[in-house]
Amino acid sequence: MPSGELAVLEWAGYEIPEMWADFGKDYPDANVMFNFGASDPDIYGKVLAGSSEDIIHLYTPFLNFYVEEGLIEPLDVSRLKNWDKVPQGFKDACTIDGEVYCVPWDWGYSSILYRTDKIPEGVDSWAALFDSKYAGHISMWDDGPSAVSVGSYIKGYDEQNLTDDQLEEIKQMWIDQRDKNLFYWVDEPALEEAISSGDIWAAYGWNGAFYRLLQAGVPVAYADPTEGRNSWIGQYAISSKSDNYDLALAFLDEKLGQETATHLLVDYAYGHPVPEYFSVVEDPLLIQALSLDDPGILERTNFTVPISSADRDRFTEMWAQVKAAP
Amino acid sequence: MLKNRSIASSLLLPSAAWLFLFFILPMIGMVIFSFRPDMRGGPFKLGWLPSITHYQNIFTGDIYLPLLWLSVRVAFSVALFATLLAFPLAYFLVFHAGKRSSLYLTLAILPFWTSFLLRIIAWKTILGSNGLINNLLIYLGLVNEPVRILLYSRLAVVVTLVYVWLPFVALPIYASLLRINPSLLEAAAILGASPWRSFFRVTLPLSLPGVIAGFFMVFIPTVGEYITPILVGGTRGSLYGNIIELYFGDGVNWPLGAALSVVMLVGVLIMALLVSRLVDFRRLVS
Numbered sequence: 214m215p216s217g218e219l220a221v222l223e224w225a226g227y228e229i230p231e232m233w234a235d236f237g238k239d240y241p242d243a244n245v246m247f248n249f250g251a252s253d254p255d256i257y258g259k260v261l262a263g264s265s266e267d268i269i270h271l272y273t274p275f276l277n278f279y280v281e282e283g284l285i286e287p288l289d290v291s292r293l294k295n296w297d298k299v300p301q302g303f304k305d306a307c308t309i310d311g312e313v314y315c316v317p318w319d320w321g322y323s324s325i326l327y328r329t330d331k332i333p334e335g336v337d338s339w340a341a342l343f344d345s346k347y348a349g350h351i352s353m354w355d356d357g358p359s360a361v362s363v364g365s366y367i368k369g370y371d372e373q374n375l376t377d378d379q380l381e382e383i384k385q386m387w388i389d390q391r392d393k394n395l396f397y398w399v400d401e402p403a404l405e406e407a408i409s410s411g412d413i414w415a416a417y418g419w420n421g422a423f424y425r426l427l428q429a430g431v432p433v434a435y436a437d438p439t440e441g442r443n444s445w446i447g448q449y450a451i452s453s454k455s456d457n458y459d460l461a462l463a464f465l466d467e468k469l470g471q472e473t474a475t476h477l478l479v480d481y482a483y484g485h486p487v488p489e490y491f492s493v494v495e496d497p498l499l500i501q502a503l504s505l506d507d508p509g510i511l512e513r514t515n516f517t518v519p520i521s522s523a524d525r526d527r528f529t530e531m532w533a534q535v536k537a538a539p
Numbered sequence: 540m541l542k543n544r545s546i547a548s549s550l551l552l553p554s555a556a557w558l559f560l561f562f563i564l565p566m567i568g569m570v571i572f573s574f575r576p577d578m579r580g581g582p583f584k585l586g587w588l589p590s591i592t593h594y595q596n597i598f599t600g601d602i603y604l605p606l607l608w609l610s611v612r613v614a615f616s617v618a619l620f621a622t623l624l625a626f627p628l629a630y631f632l633v634f635h636a637g638k639r640s641s642l643y644l645t646l647a648i649l650p651f652w653t654s655f656l657l658r659i660i661a662w663k664t665i666l667g668s669n670g671l672i673n674n675l676l677i678y679l680g681l682v683n684e685p686v687r688i689l690l691y692s693r694l695a696v697v698v699t700l701v702y703v704w705l706p707f708v709a710l711p712i713y714a715s716l717l718r719i720n721p722s723l724l725e726a727a728a729i730l731g732a733s734p735w736r737s738f739f740r741v742t743l744p745l746s747l748p749g750v751i752a753g754f755f756m757v758f759i760p761t762v763g764e765y766i767t768p769i770l771v772g773g774t775r776g777s778l779y780g781n782i783i784e785l786y787f788g789d790g791v792n793w794p795l796g797a798a799l800s801v802v803m804l805v806g807v808l809i810m811a812l813l814v815s816r817l818v819d820f821r822r823l824v825s
Contacts, residue, residue, distance in 0.1 A: 252788070252789070254788055254789050254790070254791045255788075257791055258791060261578065261581040261582065261791075262581055262582050262583065263581065263583065278791075282579070282580070282581070349687055355769075355789075356789060357785075357789065357790070391774040391775060392774070392775075394773075394774045395687070395691055395773060395774075396691045396772075396773045396774060397774060399769060410667075410668070410669050412667070412668050412669075522577075522578070522579075522791075525790070525791065526577075526790070526792055526795075529785060529786065529789065529790030529792060530790075532785065532790075533602065533782045533785055533786070533790075534602050536774075536777040536781060536782065536785070537602040537603070537605075537606040537777060537782055538602070539605065
């Protein structure tokens with residue numbers, strides 16, 4: 214049994230032993246250390262600058278940037294005992310040019326989070342974020358690529374092959390949206406506060422916020438838009454600098470174990486890729502928040518697609534232009 | 540003499556080394572970085588070909604320079620209002636507060652024991668739609684529903700920044716007023732100057748070094764400000780600093796961020812030089 218040291222570049226909160234319970238049990242002699250990053254760009258910047266952790270916790274759509282730069286190793290999935298439990302969609306999200314580069318782990322939705330008392334007619338389209346009826350009560354996440362995704366869903370464009378004209382059109386949509394948008398939210402607590410207080414009626418939001426607002430008794434719903442929700446996936450990859458590939462691979466494999474999954478689902482209210490574990494969730498609010506009672510939801514969901522770093526620069530520049538427009 | 544000089548320079552060494560390591564070197568790094576075409580290969584990659592694409596982008600694009608100009612104007616109004624408000628405060632402390640002046644001064648800078656961020660967040664509870672001012676306006680029957688312009692606007696950015704900087708401007712003005720020799724004011728009075736006249740001919744000119752120092756202490760950092768617009772600026776409150784932050788942060792495009800920073804730095808330097816050319820500070824004081 215491999216032992217030794219593993220360093221993980223992680224998001225705060227996932228370092229607690231419950232979040233890698235299966236690995237801890239099976240590899241008691243391994244010494245796991247954690248360093249932290251504050252956001253995807255932060256973690257990517259650290260790895261790009263030479264940070265040498267064995268394992269990196271990243272999110273779609275960043276996987277492609279790591280692969281482009283040769284920062285992560287392809288995975289030998291034949292050695293993962295839990296790989297077959299993972300649905301194809303999640304496997305695809307980890308696959309680039311036929312190579313698997315990551316193990317999917319935490320996931321959740323992005324959709325429109327809205328106040329049911331202020332918007333009794335409900336929300337069935339991403340266009341709600343642009344609706345003049347809710348002017349002054351809308352909040353978009355402060356993120357260029359997500360703004361491009363939303364624009365593409367509404368217009369029916371292919372995010373991975375946007376022409377300059379299409380991007381220009383999406384930019385204009387967001388510039389026109391500014392006076393209806395109260396503020397771009399940066400952190401979830403600020404968004405949740407504004408929804409609770411009634412300042413915000415409709416917002417781009419994640420299901421974690423939806424769950425916490427439900428728990429707090431705020432009248433909110435989470436839209437199932439006709440264009441489909443967006444879904445993001447947290448992924449674990451092995452750094453090409455790692456000299457402990459075998460142990461790192463075992464760590465990734467054990468992330469798909471049942472006990473770890475249970476803690477993620479129940480303690481943190483995030484999704485786990487292995488559907489057979491979902492039965493452990495009994496809290497009706499959590500079932501609602503993750504849409505676990507709706508087997509078709511994932512088919513109607515737009516998983517965040519990989520984009521090239523050239524597109525990332527284009528999308529960031531578009532967002533800068535939206536913010537700087539006179 | 541020589542010995543004294545070597546003592547002086549050895550005392551200077553630690554701060555010089557500090558500034559060199561953590562200010563000059565990063566600054567040089569930033570300038571070099573601004574000529575990199577992209578981030579490929581990571582920040583420490585060698586052997587890339589210098590390019591001026593980012594500068595071309597900045598100078599030919601229609602967003603960056605207008606936003607920089609806007610940020611300069613915002614910083615100017617913030618510095619002006621903060622100075623206008625700080626002067627009477629400092630004047631009161633020096634000439635009218637008497638024995639209590641140090642107590643009042645302590646009270647004025649007391650909020651600075653709390654973090655910058657917390658004080659800005661506190662403004663949200665004052666300006667917000669459920670905030671103090673809106674509740675008061677609704678209670679008084681002046682408005683029917685919350686006034687939203689108070690928060691999430693460029694106005695909110697200016698109001699918050701003036702509040703944040705006010706004591707910083709008051710301190711140098713306070714110090715320069717304190718240094719005024721009272722016998723000069725007496726002399727002015729004896730020679731028949733009215734209080735207003737002696738204020739404009741004696742007090743104000745002698746306090747100008749403090750006033751100008753205070754003004755620029757606010758103006759220069761405010762040009763690159765980005766936290767306050769994020770927290771209270773809403774969708775139309777963004778300043779030039781927010782775009783720099785966007786490229787260094789979420790955009791992972793450090794070369795463009797660096798080029799934007801260099802342009803801002805040079806722009807502010809040129810402005811400072813122009814001002815010091817136009818206004819001869821030494822003549823103002825003497």
